Amino acid sequence: MIYTVAVRELCEFTAKQGDLDLRFTPAPTALEGIAGHAVAAARRGKGYRAEVALSGSYQTLRVRGRADGYDPEAQRVDEVKTFKGRLDRQPASHRHLHWAQAKVYGWLLCQQEQLAHIDVALVYFDIGTQQETVLTEHCTADDLRQHFEAQCQRFLAWATQQVAHRVARDTALGALAFPFGGFRTGQRTLAEAVYKAATAGRCLLAQAPTGIGKTMGTLFPLLKAAPAQRIDKVFFLAAKTSGRQTALDALTRLARSDEHVPGLPLRVLELVARDKACEYPGNACHGESCPLARDFYDRLPAAREAAVSVAVEHGNAGGTPLHQAQVRDVALQHQVCPYYLSQELARWADVVVGDYNYYFDLGGLLHGLAQANGWR
Known part of the structure; x- marks a missing residue:
């Protein structure tokens, strides 16, 4: 491949x-x-x-x-x-x-x-x-x-690993089952609309009442459509922390929903604001001021590999998103900045959950990466 x-x-x-x-x-x-x-x-x-x-x-x-x-x-x-x-x-x-x-x-x-x-x-x-x-x-x-x-x-070695991950991910998503016994009222209609929009490559603007399960009704069909439509990544962007947490909970539930798919190999990453991730808020972002900026790129390969391994291990154990706390643990083990490690990991995640400014801001990280790499 x-x-x-x-x-x-x-x-x-x-x-x-x-x-x-x-x-x-x-x-x-x-x-x-x-x-x-x-x-x-x-x-x-x-x-x-x-x-x-x-x-x-x-x-x-x-x-x-x-x-x-x-x-x-x-x-x-x-x-x-x-x-x-x-x-x-x-x-x-x-x-x-x-x-x-x-x-x-x-x-x-x-x-x-x-x-x-x-x-x-x-x-x-x-x-x-x-x-x-x-x-x-x-x-x-x-x-x-x-x-x-x-x-x-x-x-090349990293690329080979990414190809293997993509094959395993798409195979598992093809067999993914809805995590509940049935759909709520209105939830199936939403899920069908999302799936059809994904397969047709169209935008969808949906309005739905509270309580029908909008988060699961959106994420499940998008992930199901990913293998056939060659969707590279799903961005779940929200204005509030509570909305992002709902998405992380839904993804955890999806990964644990099917006994026939043990450990969904899905890399889920949570992005948070810099002020929430910074370990040295009084220091400038360069090696002469912050110890976690010093030799950052020399230490990044090992930190990146470790973070991806953590995501895989959690997936095999039943699917736990790579929350900021886990990113922080890996970053501090390798003495790199947690905030900029998470930005690097956005390149290699399957689902990214974060604030909508990460995409819609003029200098938005996710928008820039999507444009530069031609992600679907």
């Missing part, structure tokens, strides 16, 4: 290193970023190609993405990064990640255009001044191929 991963997702998994460091902020909004990319592209020559779709393969991995720009005459690929503030304050770890992404695009372009060499450029576009800082490196196709394969090798 082929596992498809976006270039950005691949490099964020393999090339991040060192401290968690939020000093180079605030980052541009999504709209500012789009506008900045458009301005940078408009300044290039007539033959310049923007948003070049690329893909490549390595063993069972398919890597896809869009290079920000390619100048065939100069034989140069551009990776455009918008920013605010002073570029000289950018952490070295950020620059390292940007080069990793740019060089993956460089190899994919060399492969597509049959190039022996190419210039790889990081184009830093200042949102405030509209000025560009361009860093260029001349690379051979062979060097870029080796870089690409090194990133893929680091990701």
